[in-house]
Every structure is written in C-alpha cells, then in structure tokens.
Amino acid sequence: MNLATFIQNILNSLTLGSLYALVAIGYTMVYGILRLINFAHSEIFMLGAYFVFWGITLVHLPWPVAMVLAILVTASLGVLVDQVAYRPLRDAPRISALISSIGVSFFLQNVAIVFFQAIPREVYRPQWLEDPILFHGVRVLPLTLFVPLLSLVLMLLLIYIVYRTKTGLGMRAISKDIETSYLMGVPVNRVIAITFGIGSALAAASGIMWALRYPQLQPIMGTIPGFKAFIAAVFGGIGSIQGAVIGGLTLGFIEIMTVAFFPDLAGYRDAFAFVLLILVLMVKPTGLLGERPEDKV
Amino acid sequence: MRKLLFICLALVLGLANVAYCADDTIKIGVFLPLTGQNAFGGQLELDGVQMAHKENPTILGKKIELFVVDNKSDKVEAANAVQRLIEKEKVQAIIGTYGSSLAMAGGEVSEKAHIPQVGTSCTNPLVTQGKKYVFRVCFIDPYQGAGAATYAYKTLGLKKAAMLVDVASDYSVGLAKYFERSFTKLGGKMVGTLNYQSGDQDFTAQLTKIISEKPDVLFIPSYFAEGAIIMKQAAELGATFKIMGGDAMDNPKITDIGGKAVEGFTHTTFPYDPSMKNMSAMAKKFTDGWRTMYPGKEPNVNSALGYDAYMIILDAIKRAGKADPEAITKALAETKAFEGVTGKTAINATHDAEKPVGLVVIKDGKKLYEGEIVPEL
Numbered sequence: 001m002n003l004a005t006f007i008q009n010i011l012n013s014l015t016l017g018s019l020y021a022l023v024a025i026g027y028t029m030v031y032g033i034l035r036l037i038n039f040a041h042s043e044i045f046m047l048g049a050y051f052v053f054w055g056i057t058l059v060h061l062p063w064p065v066a067m068v069l070a071i072l073v074t075a076s077l078g079v080l081v082d083q084v085a086y087r088p089l090r091d092a093p094r095i096s097a098l099i100s101s102i103g104v105s106f107f108l109q110n111v112a113i114v115f116f117q118a119i120p121r122e123v124y125r126p127q128w129l130e131d132p133i134l135f136h137g138v139r140v141l142p143l144t145l146f147v148p149l150l151s152l153v154l155m156l157l158l159i160y161i162v163y164r165t166k167t168g169l170g171m172r173a174i175s176k177d178i179e180t181s182y183l184m185g186v187p188v189n190r191v192i193a194i195t196f197g198i199g200s201a202l203a204a205a206s207g208i209m210w211a212l213r214y215p216q217l218q219p220i221m222g223t224i225p226g227f228k229a230f231i232a233a234v235f236g237g238i239g240s241i242q243g244a245v246i247g248g249l250t251l252g253f254i255e256i257m258t259v260a261f262f263p264d265l266a267g268y269r270d271a272f273a274f275v276l277l278i279l280v281l282m283v284k285p286t287g288l289l290g291e292r293p294e295d296k297v
Numbered sequence: 298m299r300k301l302l303f304i305c306l307a308l309v310l311g312l313a314n315v316a317y318c319a320d321d322t323i324k325i326g327v328f329l330p331l332t333g334q335n336a337f338g339g340q341l342e343l344d345g346v347q348m349a350h351k352e353n354p355t356i357l358g359k360k361i362e363l364f365v366v367d368n369k370s371d372k373v374e375a376a377n378a379v380q381r382l383i384e385k386e387k388v389q390a391i392i393g394t395y396g397s398s399l400a401m402a403g404g405e406v407s408e409k410a411h412i413p414q415v416g417t418s419c420t421n422p423l424v425t426q427g428k429k430y431v432f433r434v435c436f437i438d439p440y441q442g443a444g445a446a447t448y449a450y451k452t453l454g455l456k457k458a459a460m461l462v463d464v465a466s467d468y469s470v471g472l473a474k475y476f477e478r479s480f481t482k483l484g485g486k487m488v489g490t491l492n493y494q495s496g497d498q499d500f501t502a503q504l505t506k507i508i509s510e511k512p513d514v515l516f517i518p519s520y521f522a523e524g525a526i527i528m529k530q531a532a533e534l535g536a537t538f539k540i541m542g543g544d545a546m547d548n549p550k551i552t553d554i555g556g557k558a559v560e561g562f563t564h565t566t567f568p569y570d571p572s573m574k575n576m577s578a579m580a581k582k583f584t585d586g587w588r589t590m591y592p593g594k595e596p597n598v599n600s601a602l603g604y605d606a607y608m609i610i611l612d613a614i615k616r617a618g619k620a621d622p623e624a625i626t627k628a629l630a631e632t633k634a635f636e637g638v639t640g641k642t643a644i645n646a647t648h649d650a651e652k653p654v655g656l657v658v659i660k661d662g663k664k665l666y667e668g669e670i671v672p673e674l
Contacts, residue, residue, distance in 0.1 A: 005509050008534070012501035120522050122553035132533050139535050214498040216526050216554050224496045259491070259502035266503050267464035267492025 001260065004137035009260045011144050017252020018148040019210055023229030024236065024244035025155060026202035029162075032239035033175045033195050035094060039101040040081060041203050042226025043108035046219060048074040048204025049123075049211040050116060056124050063126055071204045078200020079193045086196075087189065090178075112219035123215035147209050154202065155245050162241070167194055175239075228273075235277050237290025246288060322360045323620040325350075325610060326382030328393035328403055329417075329603075333370025338395040338599050342417045345603025346392055348583075348590050356611050359620065364388060368399055375399040379406040379414070388412065389620050392606045395599065397421035404431040413626040415610055417602045418567075422471070425648040430622075432629050432648045434605045434637065438468050438543070441565040442475030443672035444654030445516060445541050448563070450483040452670065455513035455539060459489040461503055461527060463519055466495055472518035472543050479674060488512050495520070500527050504534050514539045521546055525554040532558035539563070552662045559659050563667070568640045568655035569601040573666040583638040598639070605637035640669060 001009075023045060030038045051073050055066030085104045089097045132139040162168040170191035173181040182188055210225055211217060228251060236247025254273055259266045281287070327346055330339035343365065350363050364386045368375040375394065382388045383406065391407055391414040394400050400419035407414040408430050416424055416433030425431045449455045458480050463469035477487055488510040491503040504527070507515060515538050517527055524546045531540065542564040551559055571584055583604055587596040612635050613628035614620050632644040640652040653669035 001509070005505060008505050009502060012499075012505060016499050016501070119548075119550060120525070120554060122550065122556075132535070134535075139533065141533060210498075214526050215529060216498075216522070218522065220496075221498075224498065255499070256502040260506065263489070263491055263503075263506050267462075267494055270494065 006260075007138045009256055011138065011140055013253040013256040014148060014249070015141065015144045015213060015252075016256060017249035018151045019206065019213060019225070019248075020229050020232045020251050021151045021245040021248025022147065022154070022206035022209060023203070023225055024233040024248045025151070025158065025241060026199045026206065027230055028233040028236070028238055028241060028244040029158060029202065030195060030199040031233070032241070033171045034097075034192065035175070036086070036097050036101065037230070037238075038196075038199065039098070039226075040085075040104040040108060041199070041229075042222030043105050043112070044074060044078055044081075044200045044203040044222075045207035045210070045226060046112060046217075046222035047077065047108065048200075048207035049221065050112070050217055051204070052208050053121075053123055053211070053217060067208060070208065071201050074204035074207075075197040075201040078196040078203070081200075082193055082196040087192075090189075090192075109219055109223075116217075116219055118219060121217040123211050123217055125212055125215055129212060141213075143209070143213050147213070150205070150209065151245060151248075154205065155241055158198070158202075158241050161198070167191055171195060231273065231277055235280060235287055237287030240287070240289040243287055243289035322362045323356065323614065324362050324364060324386060324388040325607070326379075326386055326388035326391045326393075327363060327365045328368045328375060328378040328382060328391065328399075329365070330370040330395055330399060331365075331367040335370040335396050335399070338418065339368075339370070341597055341599040342395055342603035342606075344587075344591060344594075345596070345600035345605075346607045348587060348600075349604045349607035351590070352586065353608070353611060356614050357618070357620070361611075368394060368403070370396065370399070372398055372402040375402040376406050379403040383407070383410045383412050389622050390415070390610045390614075390625050392603070392610065393417065394419065397424050400424045400431075400433075404428055407431060411626075412622050413610075413613075413629055415606045415629070417606050418599055421467075422647075422649075428648065430626055432609075432644055434602055434609055434639070434642065434650050435567060436652060436654070437647075437649045439471045439475035440649070440651070440672060440674075441543050441654055442472040442477075442516075442518065443479040443674050444565045444656075444670055445472075445543070445563075446476045446479035446483065446485070447673045448565075448654075448656060448670045449514045449516070449539070449541060450480055450485045451673070453514070453539065455485070457486050457488045457510075457512045458514045458516060459487070459507045459510055459512035459538075460491070460516045461500065461507065461519070462490060462492050463495050463523065464492045466520070468520075468543075468545065469518040473516070475674075476516050476518070479672065483673060493523070495523070497523065498526060500530050501534065504531050504536065508534055508536050512538050514541060516540075517542045517546075519543075519545065521548040521551070525551055525559065528555050528562060529558045541565075547657065549664075551664070552659060555659075560662070561659065563656055563658045566655040566657050567598040567602065568653050568669045569598045569638055570655065570657070570666040571596050573655075573668075575668065577636075577638075577640070579636055580638050601638040605635075605639055605642070608637060609635050609642065 051070035052066050055061040085100045132141050170186045173186050232247035232251045233244045236243030255269050258269045258272050329343050366378040368378045395418050397419040400416045408428050414431045418435050420438050422437050460473050462473040540562050544566045546564040613625050617624035617628040635642045642650045642652045645651050653671050656667040658665050658667045
C-alpha cells in the first residue's frame with residue numbers, strides 16, 4: 001500500500017466514521033435522558049432525507065431552505081411519535097416503550113414503502129459537492145471535510161443544551177429520576193417532547209448528510225446505518241455524547257481499515273466490528289465513556 | 298328443487314365430458330402471476346403467450362386451447378394452479394412462470410404428474426435442477442457471467458479484471474464465479490476480487506484497493522440498489538476503468554441516480570429490446586405484431602419470453618409428430634436450434650436455454666441496446 005492509498009483510506013474512514021458519529025449522537029441523547037433505545041431513529045433518519053429532496057425536486061426550494069424545513073418537519077414528527085407511541089407508556093415498564101419503538105420503526109418503514117415505493121430514488125446534489133478536490137493523488141470530497149465539522153458543532157451544541165440551559169437541567173433531572181422530577185416541578189412531558197424533537201432533528205441532519213454521501217433514497221436506507229450507529233453509541237458508552245462521536249469514528253476506521261489491510265475479509269467486515277464491540281464491552285461493560293450504573297435506593 | 302339441481306349437475310358433467318372427449322384439440326395450460334407483487338411481469342408474459350396463440354392457433358391440424366390460471370404471486374397458489382391445470386383441464390403441456398420460487402413450486406407438481414412445463418423468466422438454477430419435465434426459455438444467471446467475460450475480453454480487448462461481489466447473494470456469487478472462469482479461460486487475468494454484503498452503502502475501502510490494482514474492467518454482479526452507488530463512489534475516487542454488470546442492473550432509474558458516473562456502463566441482459574438495432578426477422582415480426590395487437594403498450598423482454606415459451610412447445614409438438622406429454626418432453630429436451638424472438642435457442646443438459654446474451658450500454662445518459670454475444674464458457 002503506497003502513501004496515497006493509505007491517506008485515501010484514512011479519509012474514507014473519516015467520512016464514514018463521522019457519519020456514524022452523527023447518527024449515534026441522536027441515539028445516545030434520547031437514551032441518556034429517557035433510558036429508551038429509540039429504534040424508530042433509523043426511520044426518522046430516512047424520512048428526513050426524503051423530506052429534503054422532496055422540498056428540492058417537488059416544491060423547488062433552494063437548498064438551505066429545504067434543509068431547514070425538512071429538519072423542522074422531521075423534528076415535529078419526532079414529537080408526534082413521542083405523543084402517540086411513547087407518552088401513553090411513560091409509567092409502564094421500560095421494555096414496553098422499547099417494543100413500541102420497534103413497532104413505530106416497522107410502521108414508518110412500511111408506510112414509506114407504500115407511499116414512496118421500494119425503488120431507489122436519485123438524490124440531487126449541489127455541484128460544489130460533486131467534484132472531489134485532487135491533492136497529490138488523493139481525492140477529497142468536500143463532504144469529507146464538512147461532515148466531521150458538522151458532527152463536532154452539533155456535539156458542542158448538544159453539550160451546551162444539556163449542561164447550560166434550563167431545559168437541559170430538566171433533561172438531566174429526568175435522566176436521574178423521573179418521578180422526583182415531577183415532584184420538583186419539572187415540566188416532564190414538555191422536556192421529553194423537546195428531547196424527541198432534538199433527537200429527531202439530529203436524525204434528519206444525519207439522514208441528509210448520509211444521502212449526500214451515498215446519493216440514493218430508499219425506504220430501508222436507515223436500517224443498516226441505524227444499527228451501526230447504535231453499535232457505535234454503545235461502544236462509546238451509551239448516554240455519553242462525546243462517547244458517541246468517538247464510537248462512530250472508531251467504527252468507521254475499523255470498517256475501512258479491515259478492508260484495506262485484509263481485503264479477503266471485506267465481505268465479513270461487519271462481523272469484525274461486532275467482535276471488537278463484544279471485546280470492548282467485556283473489558284468495559286459500560287463502553288468507553290459510559291457512566292457506571294448507579295444503584296438506586 | 299332437488300330434481301332441478303340434479304339436471305343441472307348432469308348437464309355440467311355432460312359438458313365437461315364432451316370437452317374432455319374432444320380429442321382433436323391440444324390443451325396448453327398457462328400459470329402466471331396476474332395479481333400480487335409480480336403481476337406486472339406476469340401480465341406482459343401472458344400477453345406474449347396469447348399473441349403467439351392467436352397467430353398460431355393450430356398444430357398438426359389440431360386446434361390448440363389455452364387455459365390460463367392466476368398463481369397470485371404465491372407459492373402455494375402456484376402449486377394449486379398447476380394441479381388444477383393437470384387434473385381438471387387435463388393439459389398436455391404447461392407454460393410458466395415469472396418468478397423462480399413460483400416456478401419451483403409449480404414444477405414439483407408437473408414433475409410428479411409427468412407433464413412438461415416450460416418456464417418463461419425464472420432464472421434461478423434450482424428451477425430445473427434434477428427435473429425431467431421442467432424446462433425454460435431463458436438462460437440462467439451464471440450463463441450471463443460468461444457472456445460478460447467474453448464481451449470484455451474478446452470484443453473490448455480488456456485483459457485485467459477485478460470484481461466486487463455481494464457475498465450474501467447467490468445471484469452475485471454465481472455470476473462472479475462464471476465471469477472469472479470464463480475470463481481466465483480466455484486468457485485474461487484477475488487482479489482482485491473484493492466482497493461486500495447486501496445493504497452496504499460504503500464501498501470506498503474496496504474501491505480504493507481495486508483502483509490500486511489498476512484493472513481494465515471491474516465486474517459488479519450487483520443488484521441495482523448497490524450498483525449505482527458503487528459506480529458513483531468509484532468515479533469520486535477517480536476510477537477510469539470500464540464497469541460491467543448483470544441483468545439485475547437493468548433499471549430505468551440508473552441514469553437518474555448514477556448521473557455521469559454510469560456513463561459507459563455495460564450490462565448483460567436477455568437478448569430482446571424493442572429499441573434494438575439489427576433485429577432478427579423473428580424479433581421484428583414479433584415487435585410489429587405486438588404493436589398492432591396491443592396498441593399503446595410497448596413489448597419488453599418478458600413478453601418476448603412468453604411468446605417463445607409457447608412457440609418452443611409448438612416446435613416440440615411438430616418435431617414429435619404428436620401431442621402426448623412424454624413425446625413433447627422428449628422433443629423439448631432435444632431442442633437444438635429453435636428460432637425464437639429472443640434468439641436462436643438450444644436446450645442444454647440441465648434444461649436451461651442457451652442463446653446469445655444481450656448487451657446494454659449507457660450512452661449520453663440513455664440506455665442503448667448494443668447487440669448480442671455468444672458466451673464462451
């Protein structure tokens with residue numbers, strides 16, 4: 001492997017890893033606050049991508065407008081999903097909400113198959129994203145530089161919201177003890193709705209970035225990235241925002257470098273990623289940056 | 298009241314008996330998906346069969362009667378449909394079907410009843426495997442791989458090939474195996490075979506490796522969902538080699554999704570397309586006949602295969618000199634040079650059709666039927 005190929009692989013890893021990180025942030029945020037793995041995240045991700053490209057192709061909106069609108073619509077959809085599928089189960093055992101989220105995931109996916117059809121659709125990309133920058137035999141896509149930056153910005157923004165705002169205070173209170181939060185006057189349902197709104201906006205943003213990188217829309221497009229990002233979030237320590245970013249990047253590097261150094265294993269690289277995940281969890285059961293589960297009295 | 302019912306019953310039975318006794322007709326059953334998920338392809342094939350029947354309603358001086366049953370795109374229904382054709386309608390031969398799993402379910406029944414069945418567009422190798430009475434007018438998946446290799450090496454003169462194969466798909470693995478076998482046999486060199494799994498969306502690592510091996514051609518026996526974005530990523534990574542694929546890449550959306558990246562992409566297909574240049578006399582006759590019979594509806598390869606399935610049975614009956622199921626089966630197995638709409642067809646030892654492989658190339662953002670090639674296995 002010469003130097004140019006090696007650097008190309010590092011860039012490939014960075015692109016893939018930061019996309020995983022972006023999706024993982026959304027998973028980990030909802031989990032960190034509600035202790036709910038929102039399996040519908042990957043479908044919200046898919047819908048976000050569809051919305052933006054509809055905005056562009058059907059309504060002829062300019063790019064940035066379509067993107068902001070799609071994120072807002074998806075965020076509202078996330079709040080709606082919470083109201084319909086999770087809120088009635090707030091006092092039920094946690095497993096019920098988990099099952100409900102799996103149900104929502106299947107429901108949204110099938111609705112998408114019925115209305116958008118299963119045939120893959122094209123994605124319109126602005127020209128400045130199309131042309132790679134050539135640098136000493138290494139090709140850099142503009143998106144390769146943009147996505148890690150976006151992940152970083154969103155990560156910092158999220159940390160700010162959770163640790164520096166009043167809503168964030170409510171979120172942290174709910175994550176510690178939901179019943180006491182009620183007693184302390186935290187507007188629990190509103191804070192949870194906001195959490196889902198932000199989580200879904202993140203899913204939409206990552207869905208859009210994913211569709212720009214792999215320009216093809218289909219109803220099942222969220223499933224595999226969703227699974228991978230979930231793994232990344234667990235690997236980094238589910239509930240930890242920084243952990244999700246580190247987990248996503250690590251997974252991206254493992255996947256690309258496995259193929260780069262062991263080309264014969266290319267078809268089984270997912271198995272590799274899973275084995276690594278299990279090994280890490282055996283040594284650190286809470287993930288790289290996960291908190292120790294606190295004993296409740 | 299009971300008497301009336303009795304009379305009715307007697308009448309029905311009598312009529313059925315008359316139909317059964319009428320020995321001067323030959324009965325051909327058709328089972329195709331006319332409802333359900335495969336209805337679109339099934340209907341086109343039925344249109345082809347019915348057109349062939351309308352043009353050729355008699356053989357050996359006997360009238361041919363068609364019995365059409367809908368298999369509803371369902372495996373159980375497919376078996377029932379064949380059962381009904383054999384037991385109730387007493388057909389001497391069966392045409393069908395679109396969809397390999399449906400053909401397999403129906404084929405089990407025909408095999409047990411010793412009635413010949415001719416598949417239309419069921420391409421899975423298992424459909425005819427170990428069957429004495431099941432045939433098909435399409436070639437099977439691996440055969441195309443050899444066609445692609447022959448075209449790459451002989452026609453285009455490309456000497457070094459790489460492959461990107463979906464290890465989770467029998468179709469992809471089968472196609473790749475035969476491409477490699479044929480390509481190396483012809484004298485070409487394989488410089489790298491990399492794998493992925495259905496559902497993957499990032500191929501940059503594999504493509505970076507392949508680009509570093511500098512092949513002349515990359516063969517991607519993929520489904521459409523992966524194929525277009527593989528080409529897109531290859532272009533972004535600066536690939537300049539030729540890319541080829543199989544019939545699963547045949548999709549009208551390919552240029553919408555792939556854009557400039559799919560320009561020059563060539564895939565194999567069944568050798569019929571209404572837009573093909575240098576049409577054979579049969580294909581031309583079929584296309585013109587279709588347009589008069591079904592105005593406003595374009596024929597496609599499925600309708601051509603439906604047409605050919607009917608005609609190859611007639612050809613077998615003519616050569617056998619009688620319409621007895623055993624005789625038809627024997628004659629079908631001996632088919633050497635049947636002139637079909639989809640090219641000159643021979644039935645091989647495994648009862649699959651061998652015929653030239655069609656080639657489609659993407660040129661100026663449009664699909665162009667390039668021509669045919671005879672694979673060198």
